[in-house]
Amino acid sequence: MYNNNRNRTTTVEDLASAITCVPDYAYLERKESLKLSHRVLNYFGYGGMVDDFSLEKDMRGVFYMLEDAGLLSSHVEYTTLHDGRNWTLFYWTMKKCA
Secondary structure, eight states: OOOOSTTOOOOHHHHHHHHHHSGGGTTOOHHHHHHHHHHHHHHHTTSSEEEGGGSOHHHHHHHHHHHHTTSEEEEEEEEEOTTSOEEEEEEEEEOOOO
């Protein structure tokens, strides 16, 4: 579990600790894992969901890796535009752990 605080707010420090437990990021020093976790949390801002299209190319790979590690989840929504075309939207959410 990566979230040790009682109000279940994911902090930069908590996420950095979790990131270093991911095999692909186990080599990161504390300073680098803090920087990466800060970058990830900046995408979420005050909301709990991130639009996939807002991710930079290099961060999309990070998000997929964090999803594989169980820290993030993704979901898809489908909608129809006014002109009748179908549109697919991809979103990321931070998993809350006790």
